[in-house]
Amino acid sequence: MHAAVLEGPGGPEALSYREVPTPPVGPREVLLRVRAAGVNRLDVWIRNGTYPVPFPHVLGADVAGEVEQVGTEASGRFAPGDRVLVYPGLSCGACAACRQGQESFCESLGLLGRERWGGYAERIVVPEPLLFPLPETMTFQGAAALPVAYTTAEHMLSRAGVRSGERVLLFGATGGVGTALLLRAQRRRARVFAVTGSPTAAGELLAMGAEGVYLRPELTPLAGSSPLPGTVDAVLDSLGKEALAPGLARLRKGGRYAYCGVTSGNVVTLDLRPIYARQISILGCFLGNREDLRVLLEDSLNGGWEPRVHRTFPLSEAAAAHRALEGAHLGKLLLLP
């Protein structure tokens, strides 16, 4: 099979499109033909060596595809030809967190495309319990946007307890998780105030339902936006360092600050006094649980929302997709084998 193989740590050019052996299918595993694979910031961290992996390696935590072969001891739930989506968390299945459906809290949690080869390939072998049947209402491309970005977004909204009518300040609004948060917060009838570093994105963010769009770092209102509310109920962030001070400054007493990434930096100086005096909750979020993905798929049956896909690339152009991820984009980037 062909794959976009990461030959070693480096820039996008470290990804080379070439033949690799199709992996063997274990007794409780399933061989999938990959139809669409998502590109995530995590892939960049692995590619540049921040998360070391053995090389050569195949990235890709987001996989939608068709079953081609099932292992000899598979459950019988899936058959060749079935359309499926893969939950990317490799959890132990036995600890207290796993037994309670909180896989993202499993101490031995690994990730598809990090601890084992992922979806930047024509074929992938995955443990059968990771599979979800794909509803006919969901395309392969829409589905491949969900596992990391949308599951993370759903998990963040749950962790932060975002409810109907609440005001949410969203940093990093144009990225994969950012657009997922914008769309999914609205499903909870929250009011979203989006912060971006790219002024040209304002029109599209407003069209996607943001109540206002504000330019970092001063949070200046962009065209068509009313001034920011004095305080908000929750901050949702994937930037890290750049969002912390302006985000905390806007939170009401008892507000929640949830973040799932540190793309602008991870080491900060923090005054702890207002955190306790104003009873602020700071919530770290990583991936989501199987239940979050189930909810997203079920919700797609009800209509009314679509994952936001910015652009697709042929699998052979994975390096170009990585360059695009590190530039301006609005929504998910996908690879199509």
Ligand SMILES: [Zn+2]
């Ligand atoms: Zn576990």
